[in-house]
Amino acid sequence: MVALRTKRTNNEADEPSSPVLRFGADKPLKLDAGTLLSPFQIAYKTYGTLNDARSNAILVCHALTGDQHVASTNPVTGKPGWWEVLIGPGKIIDTSRFFVICSNVIGGCLGSTGPASTNPATGKPYGLDLPIITIRDMVRAQLMLVDHFGIEKLFSVLGGSMGGMQVLQWASSYPERVFSALPIATGARHSSQNIAFHEVGRQAVMADPDWHGGKYFEQGKRPEKGLAVARMAAHITYLSEAALHRKFGRNLQDREALTFGFDADFQIESYLRHQGMTFVDRFDANSYLYMTRAMDYFDLAADHGGRLADAFAGTRTRFCLVSFTSDWLFPTEESRSVVHALNAAGASVSFVEIETDRGHDAFLLDEPELFAAINGFIASAARARGLSA
């Protein structure tokens, strides 16, 4: 058992280095798949201090391969938190003013119950025995965390990509718990093309002989090649043609001429291989299957008779949506259709499209115009909420 555990991501799955909230048999998580998950746990990080009125809490929702380490050093990679450009003391989301919560989603692999976690019924990792997890399941679990802190209403919920889906789900499922919502580079459903890319990634993982039908931990293996290929393919969709050309062009990697072989002659090949290799060190392959499936299943309008506006009927939440011109994973039209639905629902909504060639990943980068929009929106929402500067 010890040998098996070391094979998992530093055992962050069961005993994460961040705080964990454990729910026993008395508090199961109701899943869209029709079953109950119990016991289960949520790993989370918080930054800043919750004020006496409990009105300054901001929930940050992470993307597909993100985690709870949003604004502090990641224990697995040793790298800065994934949104440290935005969140921290004195930053746009100022943790000396706001209480920031970020939790690993259910189905993840950094401490919240997921396929790499030990199944108490068998003593082995869940693998594919874990029921399929949906965006709504993730949000249901987050609600239990927010309840744990005694927070009646979150000042804001924000996130990009899959995080943005969670934001929309929050605003739709629990409008009275969300004062303001900031969904970035996201959509109210996963498009056919996006499902297609995810399926390519999943098939790459499953085609790896080391995957063993999802029971690779028990074989002392990990489907690293398959997962790396999945990451390489996905990574292309996070960038744009213009950005790839700007960064790499047809430049050769550490060589003067083509080698007439299948080595990584081009810089872009070398870059993608590196992205794939570093990813497998920090992410669980089965968790990748579950995360991509959760996004694929997301369709907020379908949950409301096909009419997206009904997902937000009567909402009093203030919204700000952001898209990027070169994002071809979640093009501006996806955000715009959410904006139109919010208009139809009579909601207060701002919508900013930012000109950049950095593609979908722009939301994680130092984009001054993104920060200016978030800053303006948060500042005016804070005034409306009566939060002092």
Add this chain to the structure above:
Amino acid sequence: MCQAAHDPEKLQTFRIKVMRQARATIMSVNHAQRVDLEVVADLIPPQSRVLDVGSGDGLLLELLQATKQVDGRGMELSQRGVNECVARGLSVIQGDADKDLKFYPDKGFDFVVLSQTLQATRNPKLVLDELLRIGKHAIVSFPNFGHWRVRLSLFVEGRMPVTKDLPYSWYDTPNIHFCTIRDFVNLCEELGATVEKATALDANGQKIGLSMPWWFWNFFGQQAVFLLKR
């Protein structure tokens, strides 16, 4: 996931740039147009729900929020204008008056404002019809093509007028559907709209006396502001 260093200095520079641009825009709005905004603002009671279609730099929304504590929303065609408004904390979306008004529910707002934008729409009749549907009241302001200077330019020079307030040449103007005050009144009748209040402003942005007849307004009014309902 790439990471980039947070650079507060860069951000500060950007903020200052945005503020300067916003201020420059405000300064460049000529006096007459600013009076038009004040006339519009006077028509709106405190705490109303307001949609400003063609909200531009957000000047009217800011004025209304500061003086009337309205629940204000904006729609603006130019993405640059939208981003600046949102950075200043205004609730504004990018949208096209010709295409995007259909998404709003009936009577979702107390007032829908269309300020200096009607003449730039593709289908002014449809846009006005939508304003009357969405708003319990609609406020429309527009430059009067019946103003004597315009008439003089056409009559004497035989050329499309280029004035201080209408500075574009015929080939590059965004203003594709000019009308006179009389034309507008006719359109209102056609759409079954009631004129609740009308104001004409002269070249100095001064209100022209209420007792004046329509033909006088149509001749001396450089701009008109209408409060309508249906």
